[in-house]
Amino acid sequence: MIDVHLTxxxxxxxxxxxxxxxxxxxxxxxxxxxxYDARGSELFEEITRLPEYYPTRAEREILExxxxxxxxxxxxxxxxxxxxxxSEKTRLLLDGLRGRGAGEAPAEPGPLTTFVPLDxxxxxxxxxxxxxxxxxxxxxxxxxxxxxTEHLDRLPGDAPRVVAFLGGTxxxxxxxxxxxxxxxxxxxxxxxxxxxxxxxxxxxxDVLVAAYDDSAGVTAEFNRNVLRVLNRRLGADFEVDxxxxxxxxxxxxxxxxxxxxxxxxxxxxVPQIGLEIEFAAGEELSTEISAKFRREGVEAELDKAGFSxxxxxxDSEDRFALSLWRAGSVHx
Ligand code: AVJ
Numbered sequence: 470m471i472d473v474h475l476t477x478x479x480x481x482x483x484x485x486x487x488x489x490x491x492x493x494x495x496x497x498x499x500x501x502x503x504x505y506d507a508r509g510s511e512l513f514e515e516i517t518r519l520p521e522y523y524p525t526r527a528e529r530e531i532l533e534x535x536x537x538x539x540x541x542x543x544x545x546x547x548x549x550x551x552x553x554x555x556s557e558k559t560r561l562l563l564d565g566l567r568g569r570g571a572g573e574a575p576a577e578p579g580p581l582t583t584f585v586p587l588d589x590x591x592x593x594x595x596x597x598x599x600x601x602x603x604x605x606x607x608x609x610x611x612x613x614x615x616x617x618t619e620h621l622d623r624l625p626g627d628a629p630r631v632v633a634f635l636g637g638t639x640x641x642x643x644x645x646x647x648x649x650x651x652x653x654x655x656x657x658x659x660x661x662x663x664x665x666x667x668x669x670x671x672x673x674x675d676v677l678v679a680a681y682d683d684s685a686g687v688t689a690e691f692n693r694n695v696l697r698v699l700n701r702r703l704g705a706d707f708e709v710d711x712x713x714x715x716x717x718x719x720x721x722x723x724x725x726x727x728x729x730x731x732x733x734x735x736x737x738x739v740p741q742i743g744l745e746i747e748f749a750a751g752e753e754l755s756t757e758i759s760a761k762f763r764r765e766g767v768e769a770e771l772d773k774a775g776f777s778x779x780x781x782x783x784d785s786e787d788r789f790a791l792s793l794w795r796a797g798s799v800h801x
Contacts, residue, residue, distance in 0.1 A: 471598060474615035475589060483616075484702055485742045492739065492746050492754075501641045501757040502589050502616065503695050510554060510593040512691040519687060521679040524637050524669050527789035529558055531782050535791065536565025539631070542779060542793060543663045546580050547626025551617040551634045553586035556597035558635060562665075563605060566631075583626040587613040618642075618650060621657050629662045637669035637789070640724065640760035647760075651774035660797030664776060668762040668790050670783070674718040677761065681716035681725050689714030692727050695756055703741040711735060715753065724760040728753040767792060 475483075484503060491498040505513070517525035539545075545566050550559055568579035584601060588594040591614045598612040611625050617634070624630065632654055642650055654664055681688055692714045696707040715728040731748035738745050748754075764781060771778070771794050779793035 470610070471591075471595065471612040471614060473591065474613060474620040475591075480589075481702065484698075488699060488703060488739060489742050489744060492744060496753065496755060497746075497748075498755040499695055499699075503698050504691060504756075505554075505588075505590045505593070506694070506698050506701075507590065507592040509691065509694045509698065510590045512687060512694060513554065515687050516683070516691060519683045519685065521683045522688075523676075523680060524667075524789055525558070527784040527786070528635060528637075528667050528791060529561065530784045531789065531791040532558055532561040532565075535780075535782050536561050538565075538780070539665065539793065540565045540568065540579055540581075543629060543631050544580055545629055545631040545663070547583040547585060547628070547630040548581060549585040549587065549624050549626065549630055549632045551587050551621075551632060552636065552638045553588045553597060554590070554593055554636075556586055556601055559584075559586070559597075559601070559633070560604075562633065563601070563608070567605070567608070581608070583609040583611060585611050585613060585624060585626050587615050587617060587620070587624075589614070589616055618646070618653075621653050624657055628659055630658065631663040631665055632658065633665040635665070635667040635791075637667050637759065639666060640669060640762070641757060642760075643758065644760075647770060648774065651770060651776070655775045655796055658796035660795075660801035662796045663779065664771075664794040664796070666767070666771075666792050666794065668767055668792065669759070670788055670790055671723050671761040671763055672788060674720070677718055677725055678716055681727060681759065682714065686714075688716070688727075692729060692756055696729065699739065703739050705737060705739040705741075707737055708735065712754075719758075722758075722760070723762075724758045726755060727757040727759070728755050730754075762790070764790065 566579050566581040594612050598610050602610045696709045699705040711732045712729040731752045734750045735748045776794035777799045779795050781792045783790045
């Protein structure tokens with residue numbers, strides 16, 4: 470079953486509003502969620518296999534080691550995954566929550582009944598839901614096409630639920646947006662339900678920049694894909710190859726910033742929203758921030774949102790953290 474909260478019409482209006490706001494701003498910006506059409510989702514999957522892009526492998530290592538522990542600590546009956554994409558890593562969690570090691574037959578079935586993947590990409594969601602349904606007989610798969618900053622209000626499934634937000638996608642939100650997001654997750658959960666959060670950690674800037682500027686140029690294609698999305702959906706005439714990929718480490722804010730730099734002066738028409746925009750030679754359009762975290766910072770943000778700490782795990786090289794948070798103060 471798939472609930473579509475982001476209808477094509479809603480998505481079109483949201484993209485139009487975002488494109489208008491971002492392309493008329495100074496400096497210009499576009500929100501990262503618009504990367505993920507079918508091709509963008511595929512390019513991201515390709516990124517996760519690049520030698521430079523360690524976060525996916527680091528998080529998988531933690532999930533492999535901790536899925537059983539997560540099951541024991543939470544007793545989850547429902548797993549909600551926000552920004553689920555291909556749901557590849559989710560299988561490790563599903564295996565743990567259903568009381569079996571990867572590939573093993575369940576020794577004792579876990580209490581998990583329902584999986585709720587939520588993603589903006591309908592194509593990625595349908596593929597993932599189909600594959601999980603086939604491989605996990607008896608599991609109710611209730612997909613939601615939606616935006617995790619907007620459509621959290623009606624998450625289906627029996628309590629206790631675990632809301633998983635993996636991959637470090639939380640880093641795409643600005644600090645204020647993050648606070649709002651954590652508060653809205655807390656609001657939909659009852660005391661005693663859980664948030665499982667993946668955060669990439671602050672580390673050597675060379676390692677970080679390489680992860681966002683790979684030598685095969687896949688991230689550059691992923692970045693430019695947002696212009697293809699505007700061309701197709703808003704009838705824009707961006708000359709995609711006239712924009713260069715830029716990834717920089719902002720040491721003060723502790724985030725990676727991705728930009729598209731206009732190689733020369735250009736004017737671009739966006740007919741569907743009646744816009745003509747000018748780019749100066751060398752002008753940069755900001756397309757994504759990917760914040761990196763420290764344990765103290767994550768703890769402070771989650772405490773402020775009304776969660777208490779459940780667990781903090783890192784990979785063997787301390788590059789990435791997976792943390793578990795219980796909705797409610799320690800007394801609730
Ligand atoms: C999918 C948001 C976790 O920020 O690392 C990968 C997206 N951007 N390479 C990230 C991304 C450039 C990714 N997230």
